Amino acid sequence: xxxxxxxxxxxxxxxxxxxxxxxxxxxxxxxxxxxxxxxxxxxxxxxxxxxxxxxxxxxxxxxxxxxxxxxxxxxxxxxxxxxxxxxxxxxxxxxxxxxxxxxxxxxxxxxxxxxxxxxxxxxxxxxxxxxxxxxxxxxxxxxxxxxxxxxxxxxxxxxxxxxxxxxxxxxxxxxxxxxxxxxxxxxxxxxxxxxxxxxxxxxxxxxxxxxxxxxxxxxxxxxxxxxxxxxxxxxxxxxxxxxxxxxxxxxxxxxxxxxxxxxxxxxxxxxxxxxxxxxxxxxxxxxxxxxxxxxxxxxxxxxxxxxxxxxxxxxxxxxxxxxxxxxxxxxxxxxxxxxxxxxxxxxxxxxxxxxxxxxxxxxxxxxxxxxxxxxxxxxxxxxxxxxxxxxxxxxxxxxxxxxxxxxxxxxxxxxxxxxxxxxxxxxxxxxxxxxxxxxxxxxxxxxxxxxxxxxxxxxxxxxxxxxxxxxxxxxxxxxxxxxxxxxxxxxxxxxxxxxxxxxxxxxxxxxxxxxxxxxxxxxxxxxxxxxxxxxxxxxxxxxxx
Amino acid sequence: xxxxxxxxxxxxxxxxxxxxxxxxxxxxxxxxxxxxxxxxxxxxxxxxxxxxxxxxxxxxxxxxxxxxxxxxxxxxxxxxxxxxxxxxxxxxxxxxxxxxxxxxxxxxxxxxxxxxxxxxxxxxxxxxxxxxxxxxxxxxxxxxxxxxxxxxxxxxxxxxxxxxxxxxxxxxxxxxxxxxxxxxxxxxxxxxxxxxxxxxxxxxxxxxxxxxxxxxxxxxxxxxxxxxxxxxxxxxxxxxxxxxxxxxxxxxxxxxxxxxxxxxxxxxxxxxxxxxxxxxxxxxxxxxxxxxxxxxxxxxxxxxxxxxxxxxxxxxxxxxxxxxxxxxxxxxxxxxxxxxxxxxxxxxxxxxxxxxx
Numbered sequence: 067x068x069x070x071x072x073x074x075x076x077x078x079x080x081x082x083x084x085x086x087x088x089x090x091x092x093x094x095x096x097x098x099x100x101x102x103x104x105x106x107x108x109x110x111x112x113x114x115x116x117x118x119x120x121x122x123x124x125x126x127x128x129x130x131x132x133x134x135x136x137x138x139x140x141x142x143x144x145x146x147x148x149x150x151x152x153x154x155x156x157x158x159x160x161x162x163x164x165x166x167x168x169x170x171x172x173x174x175x176x177x178x179x180x181x182x183x184x185x186x187x188x189x190x191x192x193x194x195x196x197x198x199x200x201x202x203x204x205x206x207x208x209x210x211x212x213x214x215x216x217x218x219x220x221x222x223x224x225x226x227x228x229x230x231x232x233x234x235x236x237x238x239x240x241x242x243x244x245x246x247x248x249x250x251x252x253x254x255x256x257x258x259x260x261x262x263x264x265x266x267x268x269x270x271x272x273x274x275x276x277x278x279x280x281x282x283x284x285x286x287x288x289x290x291x292x293x294x295x296x297x298x299x300x301x302x303x304x305x306x307x308x309x310x311x312x313x314x315x316x317x318x319x320x321x322x323x324x325x326x327x328x329x330x331x332x333x334x335x336x337x338x339x340x341x342x343x344x345x346x347x348x349x350x351x352x353x354x355x356x357x358x359x360x361x362x363x364x365x366x367x368x369x370x371x372x373x374x375x376x377x378x379x380x381x382x383x384x385x386x387x388x389x390x391x392x393x394x395x396x397x398x399x400x401x402x403x404x405x406x407x408x409x410x411x412x413x414x415x416x417x418x419x420x421x422x423x424x425x426x427x428x429x430x431x432x433x434x435x436x437x438x439x440x441x442x443x444x445x446x447x448x449x450x451x452x453x454x455x456x457x458x459x460x461x462x463x464x465x466x467x468x469x470x471x472x473x474x475x476x477x478x479x480x481x482x483x484x485x486x487x488x489x490x491x492x493x494x495x496x497x498x499x500x501x502x503x504x505x506x507x508x509x510x511x512x513x514x515x516x517x518x519x520x521x522x523x524x525x526x527x528x529x530x531x532x533x534x535x536x537x538x539x540x541x542x543x544x545x546x547x548x549x550x551x552x553x554x555x556x557x558x559x560x561x562x563x564x565x566x567x568x569x570x571x572x573x574x575x576x577x578x579x580x581x582x583x584x585x586x587x588x589x590x591x592x593x594x595x596x597x598x599x600x601x602x603x604x605x606x607x608x609x610x611x
Numbered sequence: 612x613x614x615x616x617x618x619x620x621x622x623x624x625x626x627x628x629x630x631x632x633x634x635x636x637x638x639x640x641x642x643x644x645x646x647x648x649x650x651x652x653x654x655x656x657x658x659x660x661x662x663x664x665x666x667x668x669x670x671x672x673x674x675x676x677x678x679x680x681x682x683x684x685x686x687x688x689x690x691x692x693x694x695x696x697x698x699x700x701x702x703x704x705x706x707x708x709x710x711x712x713x714x715x716x717x718x719x720x721x722x723x724x725x726x727x728x729x730x731x732x733x734x735x736x737x738x739x740x741x742x743x744x745x746x747x748x749x750x751x752x753x754x755x756x757x758x759x760x761x762x763x764x765x766x767x768x769x770x771x772x773x774x775x776x777x778x779x780x781x782x783x784x785x786x787x788x789x790x791x792x793x794x795x796x797x798x799x800x801x802x803x804x805x806x807x808x809x810x811x812x813x814x815x816x817x818x819x820x821x822x823x824x825x826x827x828x829x830x831x832x833x834x835x836x837x838x839x840x841x842x843x844x845x846x847x848x849x850x851x852x853x854x855x856x857x858x859x860x861x862x863x864x865x866x867x868x869x870x871x872x873x874x875x876x877x878x879x880x881x882x883x884x885x886x887x888x889x890x891x892x893x894x895x896x897x898x899x900x901x902x903x904x905x906x907x908x909x910x911x912x913x914x915x916x917x918x919x920x921x922x923x924x925x926x927x928x929x930x931x932x933x934x935x936x937x938x939x940x941x942x943x944x945x946x947x948x949x950x951x952x953x954x955x956x957x958x959x960x961x962x963x964x965x966x967x968x
Binding site for chain 1: 639667678679684686710712814835838839842930940
């Protein structure tokens with residue numbers, strides 16, 4: 067069936083398009099304007115904004131850690147709803163089904179779960195397969211696991227074994243890419259370390275955090291995995307950590323890297339309170355290091371829950387738990403920390419975190435390298451995105467919020483001096499084109515012929531919160547799934563992953579390792595197509611090598 | 612088969628509050644049961660919910676400090692085994708927790724076992740074991756150890772026991788990684804709180820954690836599926852506009868006894884495990900039984916023979932060694948018996964068709 071989206075303002079920065087025109091969809095793809103054929107279905111979208119479906123590069127939507135958060139705090143959606151946040155007033159609002167529905171209503175069509183645990187990949191995939199409409203992918207976590215650390219012991223990487231191990235892990239867990247969380251820090255926590263810096267050595271293994279990240283960058287480059295290592299660096303959330311972030315960028319030596327939720331690393335230690343905005347220094351470094359992409363991890367005021375494989379950091383953060391309950395899960399590799407948190411507008415630190423995130427967005431010289439995220443749910447629930455778009459696109463709205471912050475926070479923030487307002491095209495880069503590019507999902511994030519027919523259509527309004535909270539129309543793979551902000555048809559998306567080759571010898575070695583130390587067979591946690599009951603669930607993204 | 616499924620669909624379509632009990636099934640079976648319960652406005656419970664529900668309530672109040680089985684066996688220098696429950700769940704538990712070979716572990720202590728309120732039993736050679744036992748009840752012994760670990764002053768008539776407790780508490784404070792192992796089905800909530808508070812005290816200076824034994828019948832697998840599906844653990848009702856969890860109100864036995872439930876879907880289809888049916892099951896309450904074993908039911912009940920997960924078909928279930936959901940290949944040749952998921956999904960379709968007609 068040929069569908070015509072007629073007369074809208076098409077914003078497609080990947081193809082340098084911002085003009086009034088038509089978009090045609092057929093057989094799940096965007097197609098050229100057909101000659102001599104009448105469309106079967108016409109949607110008059112004049113006066114509306116037409117964009118590719120949005121892509122979330124970093125959102126914790128599934129897997130052991132997320133479900134641990136659900137167990138700890140089933141009341142989260144109720145509290146959020148009571149605070150006026152658009153998250154349904156039922157524990158079910160945090161379930162898999164509601165996740166897909168709410169994302170689709172906002173015009174999101176692809177979401178990346180950034181922390182799949184290798185041994186628990188089946189659970190992550192089962193959960194993701196229960197999320198309707200959106201396409202998904204998972205990033206698998208390595209870098210604190212004993213197999214990797216043993217290979218890196220004293221810098222002694224035996225031939226291609228690490229490369230084979232990473233390739234096997236990616237394939238075994240059906241992941242799109244590799245995530246590294248506080249490299250070595252979680253392992254050091256197992257030896258009772260309570261802090262861990264870039265050049266500290268992991269006890270018993272001798273390798274540094276810097277060494278782990280460098281090795282992983284090399285491996286991912288050698289394997290030709292499109293998405294660079296997705297790295298959560300050391301010292302998250304600590305005053306003065308902007309130095310760590312800048313040092314991490316320098317350490318990349320020009321190799322591709324994606325740094326996650328960098329707002330949490332944008333902290334200086336100036337001023338009476340020894341906490342200040344490091345955003346200018348951070349953005350100077352990011353603007354300079356063109357090998358690096360980042361997502362922001364914007365904070366919004368209100369109740370949320372923090373969920374992270376940075377168990378060392380979460381252990382420290384437990385003292386700030388609000389409500390006063392927390393989980394520290396000590397497990398193979400990273401483990402997990404789950405700590406509820408209530409970002410308060412009246413808090414000096416929280417207000418500054420909020421302002422630092424916005425500064426980062428607005429100081430970005432190249433929106434193709436500074437991607438949108440709240441690190442859902444860590445900085446804010448994903449349901450808060452429309453409010454953030456509003457803040458980025460409307461300086462009056464920003465001033466209104468800023469003026470209500472504590473004076474001490476306002477005095478040390480540079481946000482008020484920034485007049486920039488993001489354009490719709492820049493927003494489309496940060497939420498569509500750039501995530502697609504950095505993830506290697508070349509068939510989306512744009513509207514050129516051949517792209518998957520994921521399209522979000524909005525009514526342009528001054529109030530960007532309202533505009534983006536409810537898309538007028540959303541097409542997922544060519545099917546109309548949302549009308550006037552409500553889901554009208556439930557479809558089921560696909561899961562994207564890479565499948566790099568490896569020397570089969572690694573399977574024997576890994577099996578021997580798991581049998582010896584865990585009494586477990588790796589086949590138990592291997593993800594196969596049968597994890598979902600839909601035969602076309604998985605799609606492979608090709609690696610370059 | 613079709614007529615049997617039709618009867619099951621008719622029985623359930625008429626029910627006001629069907630309860631899905633037993634739930635000894637794989638994750639796909641749980642997913643299908645949850646979907647059907649949501650469709651019908653029913654209740655989901657699991658035959659081993661008592662322990663899981665207690666652990667869930669305590670966690671919602673104050674959190675939890677779990678360690679995976681792998682972390683404990685590789686890195687714990689002190690294992691505190693509380694009660695008989697853990698070894699009843701896994702008779703080889705102690706051997707598994709003290710393997711001959713392990714990954715690098717913190718501290719220089721030799722590994723040690725402390726058993727509380729249970730016999731020392733079989734222990735691996737070379738592992739020093741302290742037995743804190745006697746006439747006192749298990750909760751009292753746990754309280755003694757907790758108080759001593761907190762270095763609170765106390766006197767106790769049984770001096771020998773007092774000395775052992777003091778020595779064990781010192782060992783806990785000196786441990787590089789102490790882990791408390793228990794079965795939540797054996798401990799009441801205040802005891803669970805006491806153990807967790809002891810861990811929270813220890814972690815201020817050293818490393819500590821808990822290892823909670825998994826429930827039988829793929830309890831954790833079913834429970835996790837419930838949580839990611841509806842945000843809540845088993846013992847949840849879908850009768851209202853939003854799902855509601857209550858460990859007392861939505862217990863299968865109570866719902867049958869009170870007459871609130873007017874239909875029972877009983878699921879018992881895991882290899883090597885048998886769900887104990889509620890006392891009042893199959894006595895006048897219309898039932899649909901999905902079982903891989905012979906079962907005595909009422910005259911009008913509908914019985915559907917299904918394959919046993921793990922024996923007759925590959926199954927995704929909770930596996931303690933990886934502390935998560937894994938897939939296990941079928942042990943016998945592929946049988947043609949349907950799975951729990953097959954049957955429940957088909958019943959769901961028949962109910963939809965009936966509704967549409």
